[in-house]
Amino acid sequence: MFNAPRTRPQGSFAFNSQTSSSTPNLTSSYDPLAFNDQDPWSTAPSPSYTPPTYASTPAPAPPPPAATSGSGGPSSNGNSGTGGIIDEDRLSSIYQLALEAVDPYGRGEGGISLTAAGRVLRSSGLGSSEIERIINIVSSNKPRITRLEFHLALLLVGLSQEGEEPSIDRAISRKHNPPVPSLNLDSITSTGPSSSLSTSAPINADPAPSSHVSDHTSSPSTNSSHYVPPTFPPPTRTSPPPPPPAPARRLSADPWSTTVPTSPPIPTLAPLPSHSHSYPSSLVAAPSTGLKGGLLAIDKWWEKEMRIRVTLVPEREGRFLNKWTVYGVEVVRPGEETGGVHRRYSEFTWLWETLLKRYPFRCIVGLPPKxxxxxxxxxxxxxxxxxxxxxxxxxxxxxxxxxxxQVFLHEPNLEAWRKSTPISLEEESKGKGLSEREEMEVPGDLEDKLAIARRLLTPKVHSWSNIVTIFERHSRRLEALGADSSRFAMALSSLVEASSETWKGGIPVNAVSGWGGEERERDELGEGVREGLKRVGRSFEELAVGADQRSQQLLLVTLEALKSERDLYLAFRDLFLRHDRLSLDPVSKLQKKIELAQQKVLAVQATKKPNFEAEVDKIAGQIEAAQAEVAGWMARRGVIRSIMWSELAFLLHPRENTMVTLAFQQFAREEATYSQEVELVWRRLEEGLETMPLEG
Known part of the structure; x- marks a missing residue:
């Protein structure tokens, strides 16, 4: 069922589609547009980025035989085992440490940028021509390499350091005894190369999915949208001064209304549970009512959002063929190591399904597919x-x-907890009613507002899907530019090495006249040109590192913020689908039943048969029960209307506007800074080349 292809949405969404609330893949927030026009439910391989080719670009050479995992079968990166080059079980710890230095959270599953891989290889101390040769073996005109290609490059580095030829044949011969490369990883994780093109703010390899791009006044340690990854150099400049803070918004029952209450209630947030893993017995009771007033009840709510980091655990769990991927889940707290828990995808599915059953009329973002x-x-x-x-x-x-x-975030053994703890799946709106004040807070034209919001979902989903696709393409182009700049810098360094000796430097100065010693002629023109080429190479390396950093920031922060905005509208689309299906009730049938029973009472009273009073009492009891049932269903209708109003006014409206504002504010600020730093590199190079000689 997971591999059945889906059709791409065309123009509009049919809100009467039959969406199952028990299957995350049917209401997933993923859209085919987010996967480069490939459907994640299809049986085709996962998409990988291929840089555009131009008329002047030679066709890429065929890749080397794929490296394989220890089992000799297909690797986790999608490479089929054709040469059996690498047995990952035999690799020393330096391979994993190098991988974590360039990709601490993804563990290379999404690939490693060529620029970052080049920095690791240069820490080996090999010559530029040797590094360029190794890069060309593992990658041909690609901006990213797979995890196994990265390991292959390190293996070739180890061969070269041992004096052997770095080739595929030698790598295969050392499959069972791979060399241990000597790398100076401190130069990568601590200082990195000297570059003015540091990212304008530390980036996050695990950005906040709620499209939150933090206010730039926040400290990196307090914001999971910004953390300092070990692969990138620290900033070498100060951030631009922050704009004046926006005035705090006061709580209003209707965000479209011009009336503002004089003393809005500002409830406080409930504290996180302790780490004793002791949870209240109310888990078996009804769902929580949550925070009244939604996001608007919290002053500057976007600065107070909680942060969760999800990582891929390197080692899969299970036995033999029955193994599964494990994810690390960690609550990010400022200045505190909170530890974390391991969760399977099926446990994410359990949480998603349980929340849908308890809160069917709340906006819940869908899960990615399996x-x-x-x-x-x-x-x-x-x-x-x-x-x-x-x-x-x-x-x-x-x-x-x-x-x-909270149990999902903190319970070490969730599977055992689920087996031993009863869980209530009671719907949030069941058995509840609204007070007179709560009924008055729901606008009378709510249905019209919901109809407008529903009508606008189709163009918004379509537009945001296109925005995500185009922005990812833009970010990938910048990553490819960084890879090409790195290749160009390596090629220049190889040229400088090859030009270290010249024919002119090998001729004795006075060889013709026959007098004097063996003093050799100095090639001042060649030395000056080589020095200029070194400057060009260093500048291109700075540009490569800066482009790689910037592209990763765009992909891991800004793009995720845009995807979260898209996910929000997809979640509301699914909410409307659930509302259409689950808000139905038997009130009309019950009212008709009551009317027929009342007519029957009149008929029985008219006949005045013996003991007709007992029959009338029986029917009257049935009427009272039906009327009580009607009252319960009508109360449920009111609660559902209140919930839908809360989700529309106090969740969708503030989040869809505030999040996109923060995202593009930071994007524009960082793009301006990045452009200035690129210009600075070119200005310095221009000044440095002024002394590059034209003649000897």
């Missing part, structure tokens, strides 16, 4: 989707107060 035989690229995409889902849940005004969410 695929049999998923490769590394798909797993990385799924990790990011799970991160967006979980961060949305923990920042939802109502869902975050559900104790099941």
């Amino acid at each position: 695929r049999l035989g998923a490769d590394g690229s798909f797993l990385e995409q799924r990790r990011r989707g799970l991160s967006r889902f979980l961060n949305f849940v923990v920042n939802h005004p109502t869902l975050k107060a559900d104790h099941l969410v």
Whole structure:
């Protein structure tokens, strides 16, 4: 069922489609447009980025035989085992440490940028021509390499350091005894290359899925949208001054209304549970009512959002063929190591399904799909989707107060807890009613507002899907530019090495006249040109590192923010589908039943048969029971209307506007800074080449 192809949405969404609330793949927030026009439910391999080719670009050479995992079968990156080059079980720890230095959270499942891989290889101390040769072996005109290609490059480095030829044949011969490369990883994780093109703000390899791009006044340690990854150099400049803070918004029952209450209630957030893993017995009771007033009840709510980091655990769990991918889930707290828990995809599914049953009329972001035989690229995409889902849940005004969410975040053995603890699946609106004040807070034209919101979902989903696709293409082009700049810098360095000796330097100065010593002629012109080429190479390396950093920031922060905005509208589309299906009730049938019973009472009273009073009492009891049932269903209608109003006014409206504002504010600010730093590199190079000689 998971591999059945889906049709791409065309123009509009049919809100009467039959969506199952028990299958995350049917209401997933993923859209085919987000996967480069490939459907994640199809049986085709996961998409990987291929840079555009131009008329002046030679066709790429065929890749080397694929490296394989220890089993000799297909690797987790989707490479089929054709040469059996690498047995990952035999690799020393330096291979894993190098991988974590360039990709601490994805563990290489989504690939490693060529620029970052080049920095690791240069830390080996090999010459530029040797590094360029190794890069060309493992990658041909690609901006990214797979995890196994990265390991192959390190293996070739080890061969070269041992004095052997770095080739595929030698790598195969050392499969059972791979060399241990000598790398200076401190130069990568601590200082990195000298470059003015540091990222304008530390980026996050696990961005907040709720499309939150933090206010730039926040400290990196307090914001999971920004953390300092060990692969990238630290900033060498100060951030631009922050704009004046926006005035705090006051709570209003209707965000479209011009009336503002004089003293709005500002409830406080419930504290997180302790780490004793002791949870209240109310788990078996009804769902939580959450925070009244939604996001608007919290002053500057976007600065107070909780952060969850989802990572891929390197080692899969299970036995033999029955193994599964495990995700690390960690609550990010400022200045505190909170540890974390391991969760399977099926446990994410359990949380998603349980929340849907308890809160069917709340907006809940869908889960990424499941695929049999998923490769590394798909797993990385799924990790990011799970991160967006979980961060949305923990920042939802109502869902975050559900104790099941806290259990999911903190319980070490969730499987055992589920077996020993009864869980209520009672619907949030069941058995509840609204007070007179709560009924008055729901606008009378709510149905019209919901109809407008529903009508606007189709163009918004379509537009945001296109925005995500185009922005990812833009970010990938910048990554490819960084890879080409790195290749260009390596080629220049190889040229400088090859030009270290010249024919002119080998001729004695006075060889013709026959007098004097063996003093050799100095090639001042060649030395000056080589020095200029070194400057050009260093500048291109700075540009490569800067482009790689910037592309990763765009992909891991800005793109995830845009995807979260898209996910929000897809979640509301699914909410309307559930509302159409689950809000139906038997009130009309019950009222008709009551009317018939009342007519029957009149008929029985008219006949005045013996003991007719007993029959009238019996029918009257049935009428009272039906009327009580009608009252319960009518109360449920009121609660559902209140919930839908809350989701529309206090969740969708503030989130869809505030999040996109923050995202594009930071994007524009960082793009301006990045452009200035690129210009600075070219200005310095221009000044440095002024002394490059034209003649000797």
